[in-house]
Amino acid sequence: MSDEDLLRVEDLHVAFSTRRGPVEALRGINLAVRPGETLGIVGESGSGKSVTAFAATRLLDRAGRITRGRILFRGQDIARASAEDVRALNGAAISMIFQNPRAALNPIRTVGLQIADALRAHEAMPTREARARALGLLKSVLIRDPEARLDAYPHELSGGMCQRVMIAMAIACEPALLIADEPTTGLDVTTQKTVMDLIARIITERGMAMILITHDLGLAARYCGRIAVMQDGLVVEEATPGALFSRPQHPYTARLVAASPTPTSTIADIVADRPRVAHAPCPAAVRHRPSPGTPPLLEVQGLTKRFGDAAAVDDVSFALKAGESLGLVGESGSGKSTTSRMICRLLDPSAGDILYDGEAIGGIPARAFHHSPHRRDIQIVFQDPNDSLNPRFSAYDCIAQPVRRLAGLRAEPLRARVLESAERAGLSSGLLDRFPHQLSGGQKARVGIARAIAVRPRLLVLDEPTAALDVSVQAVILDLLDTLRREDDLAFLFVSHDLNVVRMMCERTIVMQNGRVIEEGPSRALFESPRSAYTRELVAAIQHFAPDGAAGERGPQAASAA
C-alpha cells in the first residue's frame, strides 16, 4: 500500500505441477509487512501458509512455480530476481526459522561452526572472529553455558536449545525480516513459551520485522500485531488479533476461532454448529457418578520402567473407574507415553502391578498379551494417524483385522461390525476401500478410532489422539470421542500435552514430570488452582486468547533462559 512496506506480496499465485496437472497452492494473495512489524499467518494444513514463506525466500521445491504476482522486498521483486540476488538476500536480509530445528541442523558439525558458516556466507572474516561472533550470538539467544555449547553437536542439545541455535543462525547477519514457520510446534509448552518470548524480544531489540506462520491461534494472538487468516490458497481475512477474535468477519475465521480450545470452553463450544439439543452439554465433573464401593476398572500400583539406569517411569500409582476419563499430562520425557504403553500391555514394566478388574495383568509379558482375554478390553488410539495404519491394508481391513482376531467374527457379522464402527466414528462407508495414503489426516484418525472401538473395549488409551490434527478436525474428533465414551460407558486414559484438551475431556487429571506423578486431582480444580509449581508453570505457558477480544496479556515479557 505504501513505499514504507518492507515486504509486499501482490497477487501472488504459486502452482505445483503434479501428475494430475497443475495444482494452485496460492491463488492470488496480498500481504504487506512494515519494518519492525509482526504479521501472523494462520491457517490449517494445506492452506498455503508455508508455501507463502517458501515463495518469499524462493525456496519452493522444483515442482512449485510462481505463476503470477510480485514479491517486493524493499522495492526489489524477489519473484523475478536472479538466483544470485536471491542468495544475497537470503540470510542477510531475510532469514527463516524452520519447524523442526533438529532436522535443519547438520548433525556432523558443531553448532559453533554452523553459526560461523552462516556469518561467513555473507561476509568474509577470520576464523577467530567468526567464533567470537558465534559465541556472542549464542549469548544473545540466552543459551545456558554458551562457551561449552559452541563445540557441541546438535544431538547433544535439547529441542529447545536446537531452536535457539537456529534463531542465532537466523539473526546472525542482522536481517530486516525474519520468517518463522511454526517455530515452536515440536517443542514442549513451557519451552514454546520461552522460545517465543525470546524471538519476540530479539526482534523488538533489533527492530526486525517478522512473519510468524502458525496453526496456533493463541500463539498468533499473543505475538502478532496483525493476523492474516489463510484458507485454500487465499487470505480470507486480515485484522488485529482483538478484532479477529471478537468479530471474525469470514465464516472460516469464525469456525477456526470457535474450534480453538480456550481455558473455559467445553466440547460443545468448540464444535461450532452441532445441534446442541441432541447432547446437552453437561459439565465433565458431574457426568459420571460410579456407585460407591465398586472396585476400580484399572489400578496401577508402583509402576516403574527402567531403561538401563534411568527410570522413565518411577513409582506411579493411580486408579481408574469404569466409564471414567483420566487425563495424563506432562512434557516430553515425563514418562506419560511409557506409562500408557505399559497399561496397553505393549511394554513390560520393570516393577509394579497393573490390576485390570482386580486381576493382575502386569505379570503377563507384553509379547504374550495377544493371547490374553483382556487384549480386547484394553485398546489404544495412537498419536499419529499417518503412522498407525498399515499402508498395505485398506481402511476396511484396518478396522476388520482386530475384530477377526479378538472378537472372532467372520463373514457377514464381521462386515456389519466394521460398518457400524466406521459409522460411529463418522467414516462414510465409501471411504472403507481406500488405502491410508488416500485418506486425509482427519479420516485416518477416524479409522484409528473405529479400529479401537470395533472390538468393544472397556478401557481406551488415547495417546495424544489429536496432536497431529488441524484444530477444526481436532474439535470434531474430540466431540466424537466424548460421545462414544458416554454411549459405551468407556473408560478413557487420555494422554496429552495439551492442557485445554485434557481439561475438556477428563474428569480427573494426573500431572507427570520426570517419570513421577507431581499432582493429581479433579481437572477443573487442578487447572484453576494448581498446587505444585510445575503445574502452575504448565498452566501459565498455554498461549491463550480470550474470545471476548482481550487477547491475553499483550506483548511478551522478558524471556527467561530455558
Added chain:
Amino acid sequence: MSSIPVEGVGRAREGGAGGMLRHAVWMLRENPLTAVAASGAMALCLIALLAPWLAPYDPLASNVERALQPPSARHWAGTDQLGRDLLSRIIAATRLDLAIALSAVSLSFVVGAVIGAACGYAGGPLDRSVGRFVDVLMAFPLFVLAMAMVAALGNRVENIVIATALINLPFYIRFARAEVNVRRNAGWVEAARAGGESHLAIVLRYLLPNILPAMAVQISLNLGWAILNAAGLSFIGLGVRPPTPEWGILVAEGARFITTGKWWLVAFPGLALMMTVLCFNLLGDGLRDILDPRMRT
C-alpha cells in the same frame, strides 16, 4: 456428520486393483526406460516359453558341412564348430538360463526374506547369531564358494540353483532384516499387537508385504546377477554340461575360436547375456515405483 467440512474435500481417488493397473500404465508412460525394460523382460519370458517353436533349427543337430559359417540369411547368427545353428542354441539357452535364475532367486528371496524379517522383528540372540552366520558367509569370495559347492555336489542344474541361491542369501537376509527393523516399532505394528495379532501374523501379513516393494528392486537386480553367475559357472566348466545349450557354455566354446576371427560365436551369446542382465537391472527401479502403494495417488 461433521459440522466442519474441511476434511475429505476434493480427495476422490480410486483404489483397488483397477487403480493398480492404471497406476502401472501411468508409471510406464512416465518412465519410457522402464517400459522398454518391461517389454524386454516380457519378450525374454515369451522366448523362454516358446523356445522349441521359435528356434529355426534343432539346437542339437550338427551338420559338419556347415561348420563355422558366419551370419547369413540362412543362419542369422552363424553356426558353430559342429555346424549347429547358433541362433537356435541361444534361443534354447534362454529357457535354461531364465529357469536357473528365477528358481535360484525365488529360493533365496523366500528363505532370505523370512529369516531376515524374523531376525529384524525378534532381535536378540536369534538376530545376533544369524547376523554372524551371514557375516561369515559374506567373508568368502562368493563365486568361489559357488564353484566349490557345485564341484562338491556335482554338475547338475539343481546344484547350480542351490549354489546360486545360497550365495545370494546373505543379501536378502540383511536387506529384509534392515527393512523390518526400521518398521518394527511403527505405529501400525503396535496397533497390530494391540489388535491381538500373533507375532507370526505380524511378520507375514504386515511386515513382509510392506517391504516387498523395496525387495522387488533387489529381486530384479539379482535376476541379472544370478544369470551371470550361472553362465560364469558353465563358462569355467562347473555348470551345465555340453552339449546342452547355455549362454555360458556358448561363450566358452566360442572363445576357443575368437583368435581365428570367428567373432559371432562369442558376440551373439554374449550380447544375449548382456541385454538380459541390463533388462532386469532397468526393470528393478521401475518395479519399485509400481509396487509402492504410496506412489499410487
